[in-house]
Amino acid sequence: MIYLDNAATTKTAPEVVEAMLPYFTELYGNPSSIYDLAAGSKKAITAGREIIANAIGADINEIYFTAGGSEADNWALVATAEAYAEKGKHIITSKIEHHAILHTCEYLAKRGYEITYLNVDESGVVRLDELEKAIRDDTILISIMFANNEIGTIQPIKEIGEIAKKHGILFHTDAVQAFGQLPINVDEFHIDMMSASGHKLNGPKGIGFCYIRKGLKIRSFIHGGAQERSRRAGTENVPGIVGFGKAVERALSMMTEKARREMELRDYLIDRMLTEIPYTRLNGGRTNRLPNNANFSFEFIEGESLLIMLDMEGICGSSGSACTSGSLDPSHVLLAIGLRHEIAHGSLRLTLSEENTKEEMDIVVDKVKAIVEKLRNMSPLYEDFVKKAGKEI
Numbered sequence: 591m592i593y594l595d596n597a598a599t600t601k602t603a604p605e606v607v608e609a610m611l612p613y614f615t616e617l618y619g620n621p622s623s624i625y626d627l628a629a630g631s632k633k634a635i636t637a638g639r640e641i642i643a644n645a646i647g648a649d650i651n652e653i654y655f656t657a658g659g660s661e662a663d664n665w666a667l668v669a670t671a672e673a674y675a676e677k678g679k680h681i682i683t684s685k686i687e688h689h690a691i692l693h694t695c696e697y698l699a700k701r702g703y704e705i706t707y708l709n710v711d712e713s714g715v716v717r718l719d720e721l722e723k724a725i726r727d728d729t730i731l732i733s734i735m736f737a738n739n740e741i742g743t744i745q746p747i748k749e750i751g752e753i754a755k756k757h758g759i760l761f762h763t764d765a766v767q768a769f770g771q772l773p774i775n776v777d778e779f780h781i782d783m784m785s786a787s788g789h790k791l792n793g794p795k796g797i798g799f800c801y802i803r804k805g806l807k808i809r810s811f812i813h814g815g816a817q818e819r820s821r822r823a824g825t826e827n828v829p830g831i832v833g834f835g836k837a838v839e840r841a842l843s844m845m846t847e848k849a850r851r852e853m854e855l856r857d858y859l860i861d862r863m864l865t866e867i868p869y870t871r872l873n874g875g876r877t878n879r880l881p882n883n884a885n886f887s888f889e890f891i892e893g894e895s896l897l898i899m900l901d902m903e904g905i906c907g908s909s910g911s912a913c914t915s916g917s918l919d920p921s922h923v924l925l926a927i928g929l930r931h932e933i934a935h936g937s938l939r940l941t942l943s944e945e946n947t948k949e950e951m952d953i954v955v956d957k958v959k960a961i962v963e964k965l966r967n968m969s970p971l972y973e974d975f976v977k978k979a980g981k982e983i
């Protein structure tokens with residue numbers, strides 16, 4: 591098997607699993623209890639929180655564990671909207687956010703909030719002048735993702751943070767794809783709230799966090815016990831937090847080397863795809879993208895058919911977001927960067943890990959090349975196109 595879907599999820603690293611195991615078998619105490627067994631769980635949570643806080647230049651009291659990135663996104667938006675409703679009901683986001691943001695915005699729009707969805711340029715970058723123009727007296731929140739999960743585009747987060755700060759508006763960023771891949775400092779980038787998830791950086795699934803800057807008025811999201819400073823009730827996911835902490839430690843220690851390796855392979859993959867397969871485009875910018883992300887569109891084919899045929903060859907890729915596969919709508923991200931529907935349909939996202947090899951890239955290009963050719967030969971659209979092109983010559 592060749593796994594190239596690391597933007598959907600990653601393999602839990604063996605050292606992460608190892609670190610988690612004792613918290614299932616022996617150290618299973620509820621951190622809120624008073625006996626010694628519980629103290630061990632409590633200590634483990636604090637250790638995980640410390641690793642994560644240090645990783646982004648935050649204070650440990652600013653990290654709130656959640657059940658993943660989606661929950662952190664929901665929380666940041668809904669709780670801010672509620673807490674700041676008196677100041678205003680206007681929120682600014684972008685057209686290329688993850689559905690955890692976009693669908694939460696739709697939810698808020700139904701409850702009287704006004705949402706501005708910023709356009710992006712052809713490589714997927716938010717335009718700062720458009721952001722400035724969208725700001726109003728009643729704007730309470732700007733939520734722009736750090737890096738896109740489909741096309742890998744990295745946003746000018748520091749500049750966005752500076753604009754938000756200048757206007758006294760809160761700034762949230764969905765950093766689920768960026769955290770562990772890119773250096774992040776919440777003070778340097780003027781981030782007030784940030785979402786991240788364990789399973790995107792070789793940690794376990796079902797654990798994430800929301801960074802919430804000290805002093806913000808944020809309502810609790812899950813009501814119940816006093817966990818997470820009474821803002822997010824529920825017995826802590828102790829093994830998850832331990833694993834998340836370990837995964838963050840691991841990601842930080844290898845960040846530079848991993849990125850270098852992945853970029854080299856990614857660029858090799860992109861070069862071969864673009865030069866050897868005609869009518870192929872790279873979605874997103876050539877350089878300003880996550881080290882492990884490549885996203886292609888092949889004209890005259892259906893991305894779903896390509897994925898199924900790749901799967902039969904043992905290659906795992908994606909047509910975009912895991913959340914949109916199964917639906918027939920083309921990716922909202924690809925449409926936002928200006929792709930026509932037909933072209934957006936023929937897309938393939940390949941996201942690497944540090945374990946991939948050059949040999950794997952060669953196998954993948956060869957297979958994609960053969961499959962695309964086969965699919966095109968069955969396509970009436972392609973047949974028409976070739977006939978027309980023939981006449982013009």
Ligand SMILES: *Cc1c(COP(=O)(O)O)cnc(C)c1O
Pocket residue numbers: 597598657658659660661663688690735737738739764765766767787788789790796797798
């Ligand atoms: C995966 C992802 C999420 C959702 O995170 P979960 O932990 O799976 O809920 C949110 N935003 C982005 C950008 C993602 O890639």
